[in-house]
Amino acid sequence: MRYLLNHLDTAWALTLIHLRLSLIPVLLGLLIAVPLGALVWRNPTLRRLTTLTASIIFTIPSLALFVVLPLIIPTRILDETNVIVALTLYTTALLVRAVPEALDAVPADARDAATAVGYTRIGQLLKVELPLAVPVLTASLRVVAVTNISMVAVGSVIGIGGLGTWFTEGYQADKSDQIIAGIIAIFVIAIVIDVAILLGGRLATPWTRSRMRAGAAA
């Protein structure tokens, strides 16, 4: 704990790197997965194909992907871009399956009502179905953001920056207080991000509170 307090400026710099490496992929993944998921939603063949591809990508160990990627894309080994691309792949793989499932869960009467008031198919998707899918998406986003933060830390064994470097440095210098400081710092940022996404999701869906009350009354 004292190590953390004595090195607050280093901790802050490392936190920024750590967040950049773990959260840019979440944003990119969201930007790819939501349109893709909505696109394949109504097509069973495309949907199964996407799900299968996503499952296989998800099975590839991240540390392995950090090393293999430079063979596939023109980056150098141990480059930051590899981490961002690899984690974007994982995020997309998880979300692209969650998006159609979240859309499936939209109540049929909400959909019928939207059709009845005259929404076009695209308008209905953008203004009715996707907003109603937000709670399920938020849950997936939380899992993926926290997992990414942990994965970036693991990446320090192959020389990737971020708070994980305190683990490798502390281990080599036999300083357990530095490792403990790293564990605390990563734990705190993971919890902060987790709660931030949770609250963001709640703010984006003000109707969920009233719906829960209505459900309890029925």
Added chain:
Amino acid sequence: MNFLQQALDFIFTGSNWAGRAGLGARIVEHLQYTAVAVGVSALIAIPIGLLIGHTGRGSFLVVTTVNALRALPTLGVLLLGVLLWGLGLLPPTVALCLLGIPPLLAGTYAGIANVDPRITDAARSMGMTEQRVLTRVELPLAMPLILGGLRTATLQVVATATIAAYASLGGLGRYLIDGIKVRQFYLALVGALLVTVLALMIDGLLALAVWASVPGADRMRRRMPQPLLDDEVRVDTGAAARPASLTVEGW
């Protein structure tokens, strides 16, 4: 890029598989770390998940534990463990349990808690004791989700067992980490490729087990399940959705 060619040559050379530091021995070590960590995780997570799922008390605890354990960095715990307890099987097991416990706990809890209350009520009204309700009714119905949790846990542990090598232990991580350290990137690639193949094979086998565990006769018509992280997501969303649906169904 001829790293790939070099790596494949290395893998397909028989002499590299033999000996105490050969590929064969490293794969066995890797599987050993995985089996021990998943086994310990199951011994801790499944009884707790069964208890909380059956009694319905402390479900808040499941969500909190799952989120907190997931936020703890595996590598930090592993290296701290080595500094505190020395080399051996204990540090990697503890560190990998951090990955193994959350999906198993979430899967077991969600599996038991999602059993239709009408079914357990029927079992009780036929005179089953609580213990029998749990073992003969709830457990079989929850089996697909429990095994789904086991699948996620195993997958994550196999993938992350590579870091044991950083703490001077064995496993396939040796190739990956030594390869980077001595700048022989084809060796790192050997480790990466073999871990990937191992993960895909184990995941395939466990997917089959999940599919076979679905109760009832119509499993031939069912698609293969693909749970991965979904069971944890289900706990997060399910906790909010359940009270409303239970009230509706109960009446």
